[in-house]
Amino acid sequence: MHSFTFHCVSPSCSDQSPLSFPQMQFMLLFSRQGKLRLQKWYVPLSDKERKKISRDLVQTILARKPKMCSFLEWRDLKIVYKRYASLYFCCAVEDQDNELITLEIIHRYVELLDKYFGSVCELDIIFNFEKAYFILDEFLLGGEAQETSKKNVLKAIEQADLLQEVIHVCIAV
Amino acid sequence: MSDVVEKTLTALPSLLSLDSQPGSGKLSSTSKLGNLIRGITELTSKHEEEKLIQRELSSIKEQVASPNTSMRQMKELMVRAIYCEMLGYEASFSYIHAIKLAQQGTVLEKRVGYLAVSLFLNESHELLLLLVNTVLKDLQSTNLIEVCMALTVVSQMFPKDMIPAILPLVEEKLTHPKEIIRRKAVLALYKFYLIAPNQVQHIHNKFRKALCDKDPGVMTASLHIYLQMIKENPEGYKDLTASFVTILKQVVGGKLPMDFNYHSVPAPWLQIQLLRILSLLGKDDQSTSEMMYEVLDESLRRAEMNHNITYAILYECVKSIYTIHPKAELLEKAAKCIGNFVLSPKINLKYLGLKALTYVVQQDANLALQHQLTIIECLDHSDLVIKRETLELLFRITNAQNVTVIVEKMLEFLRLSKDDYTTIDLVGKVAELWFIETMNTVFSLGGDMMQPDIPNSFLRLLSEGFDSTEEDRQLRLFAVDSYVSLLQGEPGRLPQRFLQVISWVLGEYSHLREGLEPATTLRLLAKLLDMKHTSSETKSWVLLAMSKLCEGPDCVSLAQELSERHGGSLDTVLRQRVQELRHLSEDAELRASVLPRDAAQEPLEVDSSLSFLDGFVSEALSAGAAPYKPPHQRQEELAQAKALSLEPYGLSLPISMSSCSLADRQSPTLLSMSSGLSGNSTDLSHKGGSTTLKLDGVKRVWGKDGYLAQKEPVEESAQVEVPSPLCSPSRQGGADSTHSQTPTPTPTPEPEKEKQQLASSLFVGLGSQSSVCLMGKSEQTPQRFRRKAKGQGSSSGASEQISNSHYSTQSTVDNLLCNNLLDSTVTSDLAVSTPEQTPQLSQEVATTNGTCDAEQDLIEETDPGNSPSLIRANSTVTADPPAHKDPDRPKDSCLSSHLPAELAGLSHSEIIPLCSSQNLDLSACHVQKEDALLLVIFIENSSDSDIECLLFLSQVSCVTDSPVEAVRSLSVSVYQYSLMVKRPAAHVALAGTASYHMALLTQSMLVSCFCLTSLLFLCLGRPLCVSTEEYGTLWLAFSQDTKQNLALLNDGQDPLTATLDVLKNKLQLHVVDIIGAEGIVACRLLQGQPCLMHCRVHAGSLAVWLRSPVPDLPDCLLYHCQRALQEH
Secondary structure, three states: OOOOOOHHHOHHHHHOOOOOOEEEEEEEEOOOOOOEEEEEEOOOOHHHHHHHHHHHHHHHHHHHOOOOOOOOEOEEEEEEEEEOOOOEEEEEEEOOHHHHHHHHHHHHHHHHHHHOOOOHHHHHHHHHHHHHHHEEEEEEEEEHHHHHHHHHHHHHHHHHHHHHHHHHHHHHH | OHHHHHHHHHHHHHHHHOOOOOOOOOOHHHHHHHHHHHHHHHOOOOOHHHHHHHHHHHHHHHHHHHHOOOHHHHHHHHHHHHHHHHOOOOOOOHHHHEEEEHHOHHHHHHHHHHHHHHHHHOOOOOOHHHHHHHHHHHOOOOOOOHHHHHHHHHHHHHOHHHHHHHHHHHHHHHHHHHHHHHHHHHHHHHHHHHOOHHHHHHHHHHHHHHOHHHHHHHHHHHHHHHHHHHOOOOHHHHHHHHHHHHHHHHHHHHHHHHEEEEOOOOOOHHHHHHHHHHHHHOOOOOOHHHHHHHHHHHHHHHOOOOOOHHHHHHHHHHHHHHOOOOOOOHHHHHHHHHHHHHHHOOHHHHHHHHHHHHHOOOOOOOHHOOOOHHHHHHHHHOOHHHHHHHHHHHOOOOOOOOHHHHHHHHHHHHHHOOHHHHHHHHHHHHHHHHHHHOOOOOOOOHHHOOOHOOOOOOOHHHOOOOOOOOHHHHHHHHHHHHHHHHHHOOHHOOOHHHHHHHHHHHHHHHOOOOOOOOHHHHHHHHHHHOOOOOOHHHHHHHHHHHHHOOOHHHHHHHHHHHHHHHOOOOOOHHHHHHHHHHHHOOOHHHHHOOOOOOOOOOOOOOOOOOHHHHHHHHHHOOOOOOOOOHHHHHHHHHHHHHOOOOHHHHHHHHHHHHHHHHHHHHHHHHHHHHHHHHHHHHHHHHHHHHHOOOOOOOOOOOOEEEOOOOOOOHHHHHHHHHHHHHHHOOOOOOOOHHHHHHHOOOOOOOOHHHHHHHHHHOOEEEOOOOOOOOHEEEEHHHHHHHHHHHHHHHHHHHHHHHHHHHHHHHHHHHHHHHHHHHOOHHHHHHOOOOOOOOHHHHHHHHHHHOOOHHHHHHHHHHOOOOOOOHHHHHHHHHHHHHOOOOOHHHHHHHHOOOOOOOHOOOOOOOOOEEEEOOOEEEEEEEEEEOOEEEEEEEEEEOOOOEEEEEEEEOOOOEEOOEEEEEOOOEEEEEEEEOOOOOOOOOOEEEEEEEEEEEEEEEEEEEEEEEEEEEEHHHOOEOOOOOHHHHHHHHHHHEEEEEEEEEEEEOOOOOOOHHHHHHHHHHOOOOOEEEEEOOOEEEEEOOOOOOOEEEEEOOOEEEEEEEEEEEOOOOHHHHHHHHHHHHHH
């Protein structure tokens, strides 16, 4: 009965054998105005499907009241979201997953951004979104928590950043 | 990156003020990206934004294509392209450049290139292949940052087919000195495992090394792989349980570096991952579970702090405790923990509490009872998400007693919900609950009167299931639960068919219900055997179900007891079943092979030709047994022998006949009886009620084309719907009475009371009587009592309903009979009325009946496509001259004058009316020519204008030149068709349509199905003139063989000659030779197919033996011989 599973929605993966998916399927950051600020997809989906999903979810989440529960069922996925100032962070996990730990993943990511940018605000993420992506990639890799130690994540980012600086210096010289 | 470089560069950032510095977000607003972003924020309309972005994109496109663009500029361009894509505008032209950037750029540009690739492309994108070489190169790089980047992109996406190319390099990295490289390598392998598990099978032992890595980060990463592998094959990793337990102990004990703490909780992600793994390992495995009790207990104890992360761990812990082999002490703690969740004011925790309850409630229904009021509150929560989760919980605790309330709540939610997916899901669940429940009602009410199709298709549905196995399991489980509770009640009231369904379902699926001992089910079933009203058919269903369930010593003794009690039964089937039960209960192995579990949906191979009996048959034949006769032949014989007096049943037989279809007749005797009855139909309907044949519930369900399923649902729903209004007032009344009966000293506030009432109706039937219940016993008992009373009320209402429906069905049958047996012209008017007329006509009839069933029937009846039985009945009657008083006789002579000149001299059958409309009358006859049989159709136009008529008949070819012809006013036109039949058959039906134009409207009518029976053969059969020698050769050559005894005519001196003469004259057979008491006869069909008949006088009858190369010809000829002799 109603076997409309999320995995089969995507036309791009219909030709593949049934796959296992990482715990997190995608992460979206969007503003209170509904503008997408960051999107990371850990499952193969077509552009069209991605757009549809983000549009749907942004609409649904923005319509929810602040005191409401941070979790919601959407298709066969569990959406976990949290608002930080003017920015919404939203993750999709499988229904069986632990919603609270996903909420803490969001929180840890915000902590990392905060530490990196120094009391982060929406503008930091707008103007340096590629940095926000780099941090995310060091924290979550392929949909799974890669490194949960805050110190280690930041160290990895800074090392990469530093290297850039060296090269810049070299070129400048 | 080496430590040296790291140290030297630590001081650098402060000296630099380039855009990549941490915290420099605002500075970069001077860049081109910054300009773009600011430009967009200043815009007011979507349209302007679109224009701006398109401009931006074309500028980017131009620049990336330019050979003068440096890699550094390219990096900047990529960032802008990513931004445009994020806003929803396509920049696919930049994909290839992103790959180029990753390939050719220096480290910092490469980083953006890789990022762009990972954002732009998905796993199956073909451009990804171009990245493989770059990744290969970077994996071999001495620059750690480059290696990290390559591993990062590989862990996110990589073409499946190219994995072998880089696998050795990634594997190598597992032993890399830097932990960040090892960690990323593990995650890359995890990714490979997800997309192509076979490719990484050989490196499983390296995963173990990663699990033992000294760096906690690498170890954590390796758990992702283990979780996945254990999910697929828990048995293969049991030996690791102790290691996982040890790791968890260390983590919980705070042995990891402080870096891994999160809000002073040690490595929560690691803990959760380990708890998940442990629950998979400990599931259904007591000894493995025992190893983890201690550490689970420890985890529960340590997670005390009031922070989300501890709740996350607690939730996972509780889930594990309920998944693994249970331990009472732990369960108690876990239950308390769930209580904390449920009672928490924080909405997220409440949600998780509900989710946990949903998870555990099937094992421990009492837990739901404890939290009844919270659940009720959540049911009315303003947040739909909470409401939805509560419904999910209720769905799990649905039983036969609370299903109505729960479904009501679900439907209530459905009215609020606007989300399609939820709607689909919930509707499915409602349907599932209702399905069983409704079918229960249907079975109880419909009882034994219902068509066997309904229980059959219900069982088929249940066994074939739907798409999801989990849903199927739920449905079956629910059915089992509901039936067990029915059997525990008063099964004596249930109809036989329902009992059969119950037995089958219990036999097949009661093993799904954990904790339901087979012996318990067996005892319930055995009770059915002892009931007075149980029919022997039901008993054998019950016994079969018991054979499926028989397991364990309890059952063996029960089977023994049963076989003693029922072994002496007079019913052989029952005796056999009891024997089977006894044997199967003693031999588990045999049972498993004879009645495999869950094999109901597997197709059985049935040898429909029963070829395995061939030996037996030939043996019996050689021993002198009579050869097999097809049923219609046997019936013929019976009728012919007139051994049975049909008088007492004379009235009832035609009723059952006409309720099916008169054309279905098998025996001429029956037919003539029914046509003989056509005169006194009112008398008939009156007597019909008093005949011994029970007509209760006999509906017109079988038509010529089989089961007329369409009208069934209508009647069913009518039966089902009626009880519900009956029972709701009774429940209302019951509720009121409790209210007045329990005058509590401290009056509860009204809403509170409502909630309590809701709770009692929701949680009824959950857990044991003695369980903790907020309602208290005094209230629960009347509640149960009330339920029961309600059940009785509804069933009495139901029986009322049944008798009602009997009444209406009865009258329907009568009406049908009247219609069937009406004067033939009226009938054909009814049948051929134009589509516009039909509904109106049936409406009229229905109005006189006053039942909608009748209307349904009539529409079917008159619908030309569906069931032409009426007309056919009509013309069959016509084809049987002696029984038919022909009202059209004068017409015959007048029409025959219209026969074409060349046919006028030939013999033709009487002209029978086929159909007629206002202005057109169609009649037909057949004419025998030497080489063919012609069907001549007369179209008579009685109007005063010309009508153009197009006639189309199936199966025949038109001899007349043009099938379209204008029929002149008040004249007749004639069509000729030549009739050919491919195979001989007792009945041939011709059907067709006539379309005609009149008053600018094209109308069409059904030309009756023209049923030719014996006449057909008479016309098609020709004598076959052969000599005795030729006859002998032919005889041996033919394979189709039939033997039969025919009546011998006794009026002449030589009965054989007399009989053969009759056949010769009537059927145009050729008598080849008569020698003594034997004669040989030959004939052929028009097409030349021969049939030989050998006759011998034997014991006062004529033993005939027919042979032919055509399969059905002997049977067919035999049939006509019988008729010919009988009519003589």
